[in-house]
Each structure stands twice: as C-alpha cells, then as structure tokens.
Amino acid sequence: MLEINNLHVKLEEEDKQILKGVDLSLEPGTVHAIMGPNGSGKSTLSYVLSGRDGYEVTDGAATLEGEDILDLDPEERAAAGLFLAFQYPIEIPGVGNMTFLRTAVNAQRKARGEEELSAGDFLKIVREKAKSLKIDADMLKRPVNVGFSGGEKKRNEILQMAMLEPKMCILDETDSGLDVDAMKLVSEGVNALRSEGRAFLVITHYQRLLDHIKPDVVHIMADGRIVKSGGPELALEVENNGYADILAEVA
Amino acid sequence: MVLPALNQDATDARLANMTMSDGGVWANTARESALARVKAMGLPTARDEYWKYTNPANLVMANPPEAALHDNDSVPLYDGIDRLKVVFVDGVFDADASDDLSLEGVEIERLADVLEMDIHWAKDLYGVLEARGQTPVERPLAALNTAYASDGLVIRATGQASKPIALIYKHESTTSDAILHHVIRVEEGADLTVLENGPAAARFNKAMEVDVADKGAFHHVRAQGRDHERRANTHIFGRLGTESIFKSFTLTANGRLTRNEVVLELTGDDAQAHVAGAALGDGDFHHDDTVFITHDAVNCESRQVFKKVLRNGAVGVFQGKILVQPDAQKTDGYQISQSLLLDDDSQFLAKPELEIYADDVACSHGSTSGAIDEDALFYLRSRGVPEGPATDLLVLSFLAEAIDEIEDEAIADDILSRLEGWLARRRG
Ligand SMILES: Nc1ncnc2c1ncn2[C@@H]1O[C@H](COP(=O)(O)OP(=O)(O)OP(=O)(O)O)[C@@H](O)[C@H]1O
Numbered sequence A: 001m002l003e004i005n006n007l008h009v010k011l012e013e014e015d016k017q018i019l020k021g022v023d024l025s026l027e028p029g030t031v032h033a034i035m036g037p038n039g040s041g042k043s044t045l046s047y048v049l050s051g052r053d054g055y056e057v058t059d060g061a062a063t064l065e066g067e068d069i070l071d072l073d074p075e076e077r078a079a080a081g082l083f084l085a086f087q088y089p090i091e092i093p094g095v096g097n098m099t100f101l102r103t104a105v106n107a108q109r110k111a112r113g114e115e116e117l118s119a120g121d122f123l124k125i126v127r128e129k130a131k132s133l134k135i136d137a138d139m140l141k142r143p144v145n146v147g148f149s150g151g152e153k154k155r156n157e158i159l160q161m162a163m164l165e166p167k168m169c170i171l172d173e174t175d176s177g178l179d180v181d182a183m184k185l186v187s188e189g190v191n192a193l194r195s196e197g198r199a200f201l202v203i204t205h206y207q208r209l210l211d212h213i214k215p216d217v218v219h220i221m222a223d224g225r226i227v228k229s230g231g232p233e234l235a236l237e238v239e240n241n242g243y244a245d246i247l248a249e250v251a
Numbered sequence B: 001m002v003l004p005a006l007n008q009d010a011t012d013a014r015l016a017n018m019t020m021s022d023g024g025v026w027a028n029t030a031r032e033s034a035l036a037r038v039k040a041m042g043l044p045t046a047r048d049e050y051w052k053y054t055n056p057a058n059l060v061m062a063n064p065p066e067a068a069l070h071d072n073d074s075v076p077l078y079d080g081i082d083r084l085k086v087v088f089v090d091g092v093f094d095a096d097a098s099d100d101l102s103l104e105g106v107e108i109e110r111l112a113d114v115l116e117m118d119i120h121w122a123k124d125l126y127g128v129l130e131a132r133g134q135t136p137v138e139r140p141l142a143a144l145n146t147a148y149a150s151d152g153l154v155i156r157a158t159g160q161a162s163k164p165i166a167l168i169y170k171h172e173s174t175t176s177d178a179i180l181h182h183v184i185r186v187e188e189g190a191d192l193t194v195l196e197n198g199p200a201a202a203r204f205n206k207a208m209e210v211d212v213a214d215k216g217a218f219h220h221v222r223a224q225g226r227d228h229e230r231r232a233n234t235h236i237f238g239r240l241g242t243e244s245i246f247k248s249f250t251l252t253a254n255g256r257l258t259r260n261e262v263v264l265e266l267t268g269d270d271a272q273a274h275v276a277g278a279a280l281g282d283g284d285f286h287h288d289d290t291v292f293i294t295h296d297a298v299n300c301e302s303r304q305v306f307k308k309v310l311r312n313g314a315v316g317v318f319q320g321k322i323l324v325q326p327d328a329q330k331t332d333g334y335q336i337s338q339s340l341l342l343d344d345d346s347q348f349l350a351k352p353e354l355e356i357y358a359d360d361v362a363c364s365h366g367s368t369s370g371a372i373d374e375d376a377l378f379y380l381r382s383r384g385v386p387e388g389p390a391t392d393l394l395v396l397s398f399l400a401e402a403i404d405e406i407e408d409e410a411i412a413d414d415i416l417s418r419l420e421g422w423l424a425r426r427r428g
C-alpha cells in the first residue's frame, strides 16, 4: 500500500534536516503505529506524505500502491486515497462543516471520474456517520472546527475520514486531548473502517489508544529515523520504560 | 472664504456647462442653496484630506472618460424575488421597462414630477439630509447632485411594503453621465426594502436621502453591476428615529472607480444602523467605502462590516468613522474593515476612526489586511479540494461576515451566487 524508502527531508527555508532516511512498508489491511519522542519527525513525515509546502525531499521516495506520490499536489494524493487526520485540525471560519464535507467528497469523486453524490444521499450518509461519532446537527452546521473543543475537532477528523473512505489513513495523535469516552468513539470509528484494502499509520504517544486499535507493527522514530520496529509489545515497553532504553540500545 | 485655486478651478470647469432645471419654488430654492454649497465648498481634488486615497479627478471633471458596455448576467440579480421593478437607463427613468409604480403600503413618485410641484412633503428632505451631512466633513459631490438632479424616485412607506422596490440601473451609452437622486421616507412603524442593481452609466453620481421615523425599518441591498470601466460616486444620507432600523449592504464587483459614502445620524434612542459591503476587484479597480456614523441618542447600535478581495493590482479604500456625541450613552459601535490580498500587487488603505464624547459606551474597531491562509488552504486540499475551488471557498469564508448582514435569506443566496460566479469566471 504505502512504501517509504530512505526518505530524507529538510525544511525549505532553513538548512535543517528533519527526516534522515525513513523506511516503512505497509501492506493493505494492516495497522502500523509510530511512537517516538517529541520533535523526532512524526508529524513532518505525515505532512510530507500529504503534500504540505515548506519541506524539501532531498533523497528517497514514497509510493502509494506503486505510484510515486511526492510530486503530486495534495488534492491528487487525496484523490489517490491518502488521508491525514491532523494533529492540530485547522479552523475555517465562514465555511460550514457540512459544506466543507460535501465539497471534499464530491471533489474526490469528480477526480476519480465518479458521479457526485446528490444532496439527499450525502445528507443521509453524513447523518448516519456523524451519529456514531456523537457529532450532533449543530456541529455539522457550524463553521469547520471553529469553537470546537479539542476532542470535537478530533472526532470531526474521523468523520471526514469516514466520509472520504481513503485507502491509506494517517492519524497524527488523534488520541491526544480525548477523554476516555471519546477515545472509545474514535477507536470504534477507526476500527469500523478497518478492512482488507485499507491500511493505517497511527502516530501516538500512548499505549492506551493501541489497546483499542490493535496495531500489527509498532515503530519507534527518533531523530528522523525509524530506529526500531516490533510487535504490540514494543508499545508496552515504551509505556513502562520510556524511550531511554530503546535509544541507548540502538545508539 | 476663498477656495484653494485647485478646487476653484475644478469647480469652475465642472459648472461651466451645467444647467439647472426649473421647477417648483421649493425645488428651485433647494437647488440654488445646493449650488451655493458647491461653490462655497468647491469640488474635491486629490489634495483634499478626505480624498487622500482616492483621486476624485474623473468624478469631478466636466466630461468623463468613456466606459465600454459589459454583458449583463443572463439571469438578472434578484430574479427569483417578487419585486416592483423600476428601470433607469443611463440615469433616465424608463416607464415602458418599469412596473406600474403602485405598491401596497408605499407611495412612489418620480422625482422629476415632484420637483415640478408647488408643494410636496419631499421639500423637508430633498437636499436637507444632504446639507446636514456636510458637517463636519464636506461632501461637495452630493451637493452637486442635489443642485442638478432631475430624475430619481420619491418614496414614502406608510406601512409594511408588500414587496421590495428594485431599482435597475442600465448602462447603454458609453458616454453617459448620470445623476440620480432618491428621497425616501419610512413613516412610523413602516417597513421598506429597496434593492438596487446595475452600473447605471459611464459615470454615475447618485444620492439617496433616507429618513426613517420611529420604529420604522429600512432595508437596502445594492449591487453595482459588472461593468469594468464605469465610474461612480454615491451617497446615502440616513436619519434614524427612535427604535428604528437601517440596514444596507453593497456588493461591488468590478468598476474602474467607485466611491460609496454613507452618512448616518442616529437621532432617536434604541436605533440600529448596519452598513456592510463586499467588494471584489481584479486589475483596474479602485473601490472606496467612506462611512460616517454619528450617535446622537441613547442605547443605539451601529455596525460597519466591510470586506474587500483584491487581485492584480486592485485597490481598496476604507474610511470609517464612529462619532459618539456627549449624550449618546450606552452606544454600541462596531466597525471592521478587512481586505484579502490575493497577490502582492494589490493594495488596501484604511483609516478607521473613533471619536467618542460619551463615557458609557462600548465601541470597537479593527482593520486587517492579509493573504489566503496557507494552513487552511492545505487543509482543504488535503481533503481533495483542488487549489482553485479551495481558494474560492476561503474567499467566500472571508466575505461571510459581510454577507451575513443581509437579513433576507433569498437575497443573500442570490448575492452569494453572484460572488461564486465572479470567482469561477476568474478560474476559467
Ligand atoms: N516549519 C518548521 N519550522 C521549523 N522547524 C520545524 C518545522 N517543522 C518541523 N520543525 C522541526 O522539526 C522537528 C520535528 O517536528 P515534528 O513536528 O515532525 O515532530 P513530532 O515527532 O511530530 O513531535 P510531537 O511528538 O511533539 O508532535 C522539530 O524539531 C520541529 O521543531
């Protein structure tokens, strides 16, 4: 599904290397988790994959289902099936959440040569998915993320993911700022989307999320590299002992 | 008092070929005194402080530059709204194209007829609100309008108007130089909506005097057409009685030169005045909103919401003032002027002012100028919305606060669809 080889990334504006050779390979149907200290480059990886400006790829490659994505526009990557749930979702005053969702869904359908959803069909699907995430009608009407609580913003990200049905889902700290119940809702939302044709890359600091969304592989990122990969037990080790032992071991 | 030479020259040049119409005694008096005001103030030049950001030369000169005609919308604005249509072609009333001027709850007359009459209630308003609006800042082009206008409407709402009056301003001659003057009186408890649409002329000087009596409501939505080369200066003079409402919204897309002045006086307690505007300019576009709101009564609210979207060297200007007189306690005044610059060539010049002489007031103002928010743009694109439509969505989101000032939902939707059209045409 997603293949990342020797990815090197620096900031466009400064001479600062952030990713220093990342290798990752995700098969369809799998869930991979990335953990790692603050500032190790996890969000940068997710931004570079989804096409945000400000980064320069100095070496390496990333492909989605065999297609090189690093030269595509963000909207083309989205249409190809990539989705990023933001660590800090953006507020857009003046654009209704519903309008935003419908515009996005229909833009992707159009890009794939599919017919746009009718207003009625769209409404039906949104309502149903919103309900399972406990997003009420008011939140759908309000401007995108404006005045949403931290947890509401994260649930709104998952709603977008559920509506867009991407193949490759990257979740950047979707669990941060969630209370216990919201964490369950979000996890259920993610689990409902798990399928053979879809892969997940879950960035998190906490083992707790991984109790709900069981990963197949856990990676540890440090200083711009994946320094260790293993099974779910690796997340437990981090939870209990922090990163010191792992970092010492690979140093 | 002696006028500065430049103003004197500009005034002499303009007045040389103008002839004043002859009418009823009151009308002639109103015109003569307006002409005296023009001569005393002098027509503006680029040296005048109030015209620092907008060069008035083309608005003042005797013969304006020509303005090419532009295709109109295939579906006219306000098409879906049941309305009484009144058509002016290059500033002249067109009876054949207009509906019958009869409307439940409203009396409508032609200014041309009214000015001929020996006696008419319009005597107490025509040129009267304009003259009041000359202090503390002079507006000589409005006095010029009063002196020379011969067409327009005189409207008196006595109850709930059964539908809006839509003034349609057609531009059919590339050399037209039009003056229109409307006088509107909203009687106690009455409710009137006036819509305007169209470029009107190659050059347009329009004045509208609106007197809203106690508990009256006046709603106004205007669009200034799609012509690129037309020039316009407009004045709205409003006086608001106790518990009255005045709401005005203007959409300006295109136009080489526009100066819209709004001068409102809140004279009765608990009155509410909202003025808003959305302006979109691409290239040869200079748009100036100049607003002056005077609070002279207790517990009144005023809002100014002006948004401008500028690209390819377009220029936006905002001069907005809230003046709170000593007795106008509990005034709630709000003013926001913002521009969205779509490139580095465009420019926004703003002069927001508060002048407050009462102590128990809540007034706020803000002015910003910025580019498209890159984070928001990326967010939208990451959801699959291509750059063009994503940018448009952010432009509309920027304009939303101004559009929200239009109370009627159907009218707001129509205005919004015109904005979308303007943006879509620019994407090709
Ligand atoms: N635009 C930028 N300008 C300057 N520094 C940046 C920029 N983007 C990322 N960095 C730096 O790159 C490093 C990696 O940041 P990144 O956000 O990817 O870390 P992270 O692993 O997601 O951290 P966290 O766990 O705190 O979310 C940090 O040192 C950060 O300060």
Ligand SMILES: [Mg+2]
Binding pocket: A042, A043, A044, A087, A172, A173
């Ligand atoms: Mg991060």
